[in-house]
Amino acid sequence: MGEQTTYIMIKPDGVERGLTDEIISRFQGIGLRMVGRRDLTPSLEIAETHYGIHKERPFYPDLIEFITSGPVVAMAWRGEDAIASSRKLIGATNWEEAEPGTIRADFARSIDHNVIHGSDGEDTAAFELGLWFPDGLED
Ligand code: IDP
Ligand code: MG
Numbered sequence: 001m002g003e004q005t006t007y008i009m010i011k012p013d014g015v016e017r018g019l020t021d022e023i024i025s026r027f028q029g030i031g032l033r034m035v036g037r038r039d040l041t042p043s044l045e046i047a048e049t050h051y052g053i054h055k056e057r058p059f060y061p062d063l064i065e066f067i068t069s070g071p072v073v074a075m076a077w078r079g080e081d082a083i084a085s086s087r088k089l090i091g092a093t094n095w096e097e098a099e100p101g102t103i104r105a106d107f108a109r110s111i112d113h114n115v116i117h118g119s120d121g122e123d124t125a126a127f128e129l130g131l132w133f134p135d136g137l138e139d
Contacts, residue, residue, distance in 0.1 A: 004082040005035060005137065007119045007128035012070035014115040019107055020073055023116060026103060027077050030085055035138040036076035036129075042068050049131055062112060074132045083125055086118045 008027065010020055024034070042050075047067045054060050077086060091102025095114055098105035108114040119125035129137065 003078060003080060004122070004125065005076055005078040005129060006083045006086050006125045007117075007132060008075045008077050008086060009117040009132070010073040010075075011067060011113070011115055011117060012072055013066075013113040014107065015071050015073060017107070017115075019115060023103060024075075026089060027075075027086070030079075030089055032077040032079035032082055032086070034075055035078045036074075036133045038074045038132065039071055040074065041071050044068055046131060050128060059112060066112060076129055076133060076137050078137075083119055083121065087120065090116050090118045 010023055014020065014023065027034070044064070047064050048055075051060065051063055051067070054063065057063075079085075088099075089103060091098030091104035091108075093104075093114065094111045095104045095108035098108070103116055104114050119128050
């Protein structure tokens with residue numbers, strides 16, 4: 001599989017509920033290392049670029065409003081099979097369908113406020129890392 005870097009973001013609900021340290025320790029627990037972190041409230045522009053793929057979906061306006069509503073923790077995590085193993089750790093989009101022990105099963109309480117984002121493939125990871133970390137990542 002090889003080493004990959006993926007884009008992970010703790011959404012405003014996760015930050016507000018004080019879940020940042022717990023979530024970071026879960027990523028460390030699957031053997032990944034953090035190679036970038038920015039704490040910021042996303043601008044409308046970065047939010048719309050990040051979620052542009054969902055522009056035609058009915059939930060898009062609420063999604064943009066939510067993701068720009070407060071601070072997020074934008075992170076880059078690197079390691080063996082980082083993209084798929086992160087998605088597995090995060091769990092399904094709908095928390096009611098997420099595997100027990102995943103971050104969303106444990107903490108999310110609605111499909112729209114589901115605590116965390118993770119890139120879903122190599123192309124989206126590259127796109128999202130470039131968007132949120134325009135100055136690059138640590139080695
Ligand atoms: P993902 O975050 O698991 O990759 P996506 O399908 O890429 O899920 O959707 C992006 C985000 O949009 C979700 O994490 C969730 O916050 C929101 N979302 C997705 N589907 C719905 C829906 O049916 N209703 C409300 N919000 C949704
Ligand atoms: Mg997605």
